Amino acid sequence: MIKRLFDLLVSCTLLLALSPIIVITAILVRFKLGMPIVFKQKRPGLHGMPFYVYKFRTMTDETDSLGNLLPDHIRLTAFGSFLRKYSLDELLQLINVIKGELSLVGPRPLLMEYLPLYTEEQAKRHQVRPGITGWAQINGRNAISWEDRFERDIWYVENQSLRLDLKILLLTVKKVVRSDGISSANHVTMPLFRGTTSNHEG
Structure with missing residues (x-):
């Protein structure tokens, strides 16, 4: 209950304080990338229940001759990279x-298709x-x-507290300013999760 009240207080405050930046970002996305401005995707939430996560669009809709979307690193624009760099x-x-689908702090929601791949x-x-x-x-x-x-995610689940959440939020601001760890090797974000070795044994 305390975590939920904290989430509501901070997220409502931030939404109001950052509303000018949000409006300007929306206008720039519309001008530079076109419609839609908002990218939404179904992700698993608490207990794996699906919800739609919202983000500003950072990629084009370019496709190959067969109509398939081009790889992420081709569709990601310089402007999109800037948006990602500073989150x-x-x-x-x-x-x-605010809707109760996300918390300020918790394991990042990944793709629905990963659910059967987890140990x-x-x-x-x-x-x-x-x-x-x-x-x-x-x-x-x-x-x-x-x-x-995943090891870090599970550690958080087993050690979560309001004090830890505050520490994570403060360190997140530092990470965003320094733009640490945005990309993995040879990918603009993370490569697709294929399951761990133990998923495929036997």
């Missing part, structure tokens, strides 16, 4: 927090509401392996 594309997720231990990340930022984001973000990322 401006994530600002709309404050709306998800029993990795699936524990869904025992708490997902977050805009988390322990993995201030300890490597997209520059660490999936296994390391």
